[in-house]
Amino acid sequence: MTTTASLNQESETSSTSEQEHADHRLFGLISFLVADGMTFAGFFAAYLTFKAVNPLMPDAIYELELPLPTLNTVLLLISSATFHRAGKALDERNTRKCQTWLLLTAGLGIAFLASQMVEYFSLPFGLTDNLYASTFYALTGFHGLHVTLGAIMILIVWWQTRSPDGRITNLNKFPFEAAEIYWHFVDGIWVVLFIILYLL
């Protein structure tokens, strides 16, 4: 019995201990996005239940116009595509082009936020007017927060790609990829949100 323990091992050449491979970090990021998605799922579930169970007060005003949010959807979808283009340019080591596409993506994100603000100010109801209003602002606001963070991240990535041998290159592009995945995620959430909030 005394010898059992020492015999249960076996040495085999391996290299385990390098920490924080990029693919681990991407994996971590995706797990985080699953978690983040669950927060949204909770909000959506609350919204749908409220809608099914709690009818609006008779005197409540609740009208959503479609043009602006449709424009927003288009803006975000285009921005996903431009981010993708930026990635391609990075792979081709064309830093200039990559930066242009990145700036365009960030610009589209900011345009989205601006247009969202316009919508907020033109809506006939405020945060505390009624249950719908509150849920509407909570959902779009939480999403807007994500867009804001994403836009900031894109700008940071843009800053880091400045020179051909900057911190982000086609060989070291984890921050770039992270921002891109996050941005696609935020877009995806918007599409769901658009369908549930505006179309249903």
Add this chain to the structure above:
Amino acid sequence: MSISLPPSLQEDPKTLQPTGWLRYLSFSLDHKVIGLQYLICGFLFYLIGGLLAGAIRIELSSPISDFLSRDVYNQVLTLHGTIMIFLWIVPVVNGAFGNYLIPFYVGARDMAFPRLNAVAFWLIPPAGLMLITSYFINGAAQSGWTAYPPLSITTPAAGQIVWILSVLLLGGSSIFGGINFIATILKLRRPGLKLMQLPMYCWAMLGTSILVVLSTPVLAGTLILLSFDIVAHTGFFNPTLGGNVIVYQHLFWFYSHPAVYIMVLPAFGLVSEILPVHARKPLFGYTTMVYSIMGIVVLGLVVWAHHMFTSGTPPWMRLFFTIATSFIAVPTGIKFFNWVATLWGGRISLNSAILFSCGFIVNFVLGGITGVALAQVPFDVHVHDTYFVVAHFHYIVYGGSVFVIFSSIYHWFPKFTGKMLNENLGKFHFVLTFIGFNLCFAPQHWLGLNGMPRRVAEYDPQFTLVNQISSFGALLMALSTLPFLWNIIYSSFKGKASGDNPWQALTAEWLTSSPPPIENWIGEAPLVKKPYGYGHQEKLQPSSKSINEDENS
């Protein structure tokens, strides 16, 4: 939202760390230090939570509200529940043992994200301190650990907001921890080590972390909405503004039911590590154990409304949740029978670790059986929100998780320190805890069945005697911590040296020095393909190369 980590982790971070006991107060990145930080910090909070439990039991030893005023009582009970769950059980069974053991088990030198790991730990002390100081400043939250609106909206806002903030921080910590565990188990495994060769605790942590990642964010979202109701006067859960209080309950329990498995699955894993070592037998039914963990994870996500049988949910919903909940007994039962089969025919060393583990089995079975009873709607409508429920869950959280934590401390203390704990004190601790625990909580079943609601500071005088028995049991439990504390403190300094592997265990954490060196192993990490290969001693003569050879080649 910290999604990207600084890419500057290539340089060896550990050289910058303080050494000696000071490192336990530092932003250390070493998984072993972080694990012990979780353990010690959690234990301190346990003492505070236990002190509050003591206050509850003193108050309840007389039928009138005398020792604590009524609203202080509600604050104390809210703090007790919150501290015990979010600052003691969850951080310790996940954070403490998970951080300490998982890297060993997967053959890694640290967790996948050491920095995120340290951040996750350091969110806990401020959250806990905030929660406790709120009591002294404006009064703590007083709507129970469930914080049901509209009560939580109408009670004093300051305490409730602090409560929400600190639970959000703790939830964040738990999510970061969960992500880290998933990544470590799935991505950092040593080459050559297959998933089905991992020790059971890894599987338990994988399942738990999946639950954490899927359900904790929902709680976070819900609490954010609740805080809007309190601060910005929105009406999500406020019926006077058109809101719906039941939606809160659904969202809350969508997290908090899985949370009970977050508290107990890792404990299951720990028991699965401890029993084989001291019974000198392989863990029985490895494969079914793995499947039953995953079964519990899946079922655990779809049973939440069994906490809401009296909330006016529609009949079909109650029925569905009754059936789903009852079926959790099947995968859980598999684990229990497998543990008994592990003991069966073993060479059991009757030490403190095994006693606490077996105490856990006995207590948990009782708690599980009352759980299955509670899952039956017609049964639950009588005992919901009574002391029967209090008895049920203390049998599980104390009789289950806390017993396992003690068992694990007895088991891994030599690993942590290189010293042995005193066995006689340990057995004394076990006997006192076991008796005190059963005296405290068994009578509460009767109280609930006969008409004592929970969360009350005053009650019908006919229940006085039984409550006093219960309080006496709590006193024994409080006393039983003294031999334990003495044992820990004394043995850390003067304990007998344990050697590297006092239990002759086969899992990877024992195949290095005790306490382990900074990067876990000097040289290669061992490849442990059979963590439970006990009972093969004849074949294990030095000539035959290794028991791992004849396995799935």
Add this chain to the structure above:
Amino acid sequence: MLSPTAIYTILISVAIVIGGIWAEDHLKILPDIASSNAPIYDELFNVLFIIGTILFVGMTALVVYSLINFRRKQGETGDGIAIEDNLPLEILWTAVPAVVVLFVGLYSYDIYERMGGMQLQSHDNSHSHHLMKSDKRIWGGIGSASNEQSSNNLPVIDVELTAMQFAFLFNYPKGEIISGELHVPLGHSISMKMESKDVIHAFWVPEFRLKQDVIPGQPTILNFTPTKAGRYPIICAELCGPYHGGMRSTVVVEEPDDYQAWFEKNAKKTELKL
């Protein structure tokens, strides 16, 4: 000769049996039976209690037996036997609990049905003077009576319960009585519509084995038939603030004649009979 272990086992079993018999006679495990679904409840309780006891005693016995019988004796070295699994056994202990649980589930469904839990709840709305919004839902409670079929063809008594911090108020729409105590006639079905003014409360009468949350903004219904005269406590079972523990009232179950007398004494419109 019997081994010491066997003697202990026998002694302990005998002690448990004797203790059980004593407890059966001297401890009352459940409160009085005072409504028509209380006996049904107790039936379920007994079944669960028996299954639970067998399981618990069985598991405990297995653990204690293993600890004693397979403990490492002085000077013993070596490991246990290297059994890693046993498929038939594992199938057995997956299947047996599954069957037990299935049985418990079906049985409790039956009990639930007999208690009236599956009936669609409705409350006689003919007198709804506090004008509910028509689309507002009434959420089901549990209870052994519905409006149409009172088990013994006695008229159903409608009561409205309003809960507030920290009191219950009972309103009898037929006689416009408002009372702090609930008076109900023996054997009649009671249909109680409940709503809260502030936070969530719960209406619980242990002797009826019934509980239903009283929720603000969402009326709930509880139907029951009292079967034993007496005064029983009504307990608020949902944390509702500092005085939650003191939020109690009484339900007075009385003979129909006594109830009639009480009703007439308090009613505004005496011409209305039961």
